Amino acid sequence: MTVAIALGALVLLLLIGLPVALAMAVSGALGLYLVGGMPILGGILKTAPLSSANSYEIITIPMFILMAEFVILSGVASDLFRAATIWMGRVRGGVAMATALAGAGFGAISGSSTAAAATLASTSIPAMMDEGYDPKLAGGVVAISGTLAMLIPPSIALILYGIIADIPIGQLLIAGLIPGIIVTLAIILTVALLVRIEPGAAPQSRSYSFAEKIAALKRVGPMLLLFIAVTGSIYTGLATPTEASGIGAFVAMLLAAWERRLTGQGLWRALRRAAQTSCMILFIILGAHIFGYFFTLTRVTNDLTDWVAALAVSPWIIITIILIGYLILGFFMDQIAILILTVPVVLPLVMALGFDPVWFGVIIVVTAEVGMVTPPLGMNVFVVARYTRRPLGELFRGVMPHVWAHLIVIALLTAFPALVLWLPSTM
Incomplete structure (x- = not known):
């Protein structure tokens, strides 16, 4: 009964619009009070803030966020999009495909999905509109391409998962590389299919000479250097993810200075935004810790694991049900909050079924990427709508083909775990 009251309070607080961090903290505190009264609640509230933030690995979060802010400040993301557009050449829908490539490239030097969506919206949307693209197609590909930053290292979502699950963050980040490439190809193939079905949605672009293509690569060099500095150092073992995050932030700052964008005002803006985002994430972690203590005391995780273990069904059916649950949660909740709230409960069950925690x-x-582009929350779609001034309904319809493609990719990665686990096994 106590568990039902706490969960009911959490749902109610989320429905009335209370921030996720506060909703988890208040409902968790209510549950703790019902379980052990003020002594237990007071003890946990005294220790939870320090225990939530007292982790060496958490340093990676503000550092990678700061790296993303410096990358945005430098303006090199626009160069990445232009280079991808030149290389796609006369392919019908080439600018939309270039957006997917730019999203993957930006994801490789930024762990923020909304920052990627905002950057792509400000660079690729005007280019596609000028060439006569269907706004629905243009908005959909920008919204879905922004989600690649959640998967391709350095990924804030994977770092949070690693901290919560207590598994090597380096292996997680490298494990996201091949799936990130697969998702990028899925976006490009979806665009190709859409423009084949409806040729008028995307005109052919102009062709470029080989010399122009080679010249465009020169502007990609700084981003390649940043990617090697971060992901390359993690893969080779030269640096831990925490050290690599500091290296990445420093190199990104040097890149902004090289581009002569590192003014006093720009530096202050980047530091302020990084601090605000980091505080938001840490606040969510604190709220989830309070709620997690309640789950621990009530043995919800243990009881759930024992109950599922007693079911006479295939582990793959249980995994399918869990993934469907994540899809549904993504419609209504922030992806970071979903990870922090559910992983402590679900992961022991998944491991008991014999599945790899990295996979x-x-x-x-x-x-979770699907939740970033599906209504009613669909954060990336809202970001794109703000930049394009297009109706939300139109953008959600434009992104739906990519949602179906994502579901196919999820099925592929689930059926063939080696696609995820092979690369980290070579570290």
Whole structure:
């Protein structure tokens, strides 16, 4: 009964619009009070803030966020989009496909999905509109391409999962690389299919000479350097993810200075935004810790694991049900909050069924990408709508073909775990 009251309070607080962090903290505190009264509640409230933030690995979060802010400040993301557009050449829908490539490239130097969506919206949307693209197609590909930053290292979502699950963050980040490439190809193939079905939705672009293509690559060099500095150092073992995040932020700052964009005002804006986003994430972690203590005291995780273990069904059916649950949660909740709230409960069950925790982390992050573009929350779609001034309904319809493609990718990664686990096994 106590569990039902706490869960009911959480749902109610979320429905009335209370921030996720506060909703989890208040409902968790209510549950703790019902279980052990003020002594237990007071003790946990005294220790939870320090225990939530007292982790060496958490340093990676503000550092990677700061790296993303410096990358945006430098303006190199626009160069990445232009280079991808030149290389796609006369392919019908080439600018939309270039958006997917730019999203993957931006994801490789930024762990923020909404930052990626905002950057792509400000660069690729005007280019597609000028060429006569269907706004629905243009908005859909920008919204879905922004989600690649959740998966391709460095990924804030994978870092959070690693901290919560207590598994090596380096392996998680490298495990997201091949699935990130697969998702990028899925976006490009979906665009190709859409423009084949409806040729008028995307005109052919102009062709470029080989010399122009080679010249465009020169502007990609700084981003390649940043990617090697971060992901390459993690893969080779030269640096831990925490050290790599500091290296990445420093190199990104140097890149902004090289581009002569590192003014006093720009530096202050980047630091302020990084601090605000980091505080938001830490606040969510604190709220989830309070709610997690309640789950621990009531043995919800243990009882759920024992109950599922007693079911006479295939583990794959249970995994399918769990992923469907993540899809449904993604319609209504922030993806970071979903990870922090559910992983402590679901992961022991998944491991008891014999599945690899690294594989499961990548799978649920790919699943969370769907929540970034589906109504009613669909954060990336709202970001694109703000930049394009297009109706939300139109943009949600434009992104739906990509949602179906994502579901196919999730099924593929679930059926063939080696696609996720092979690369980290070579580290």
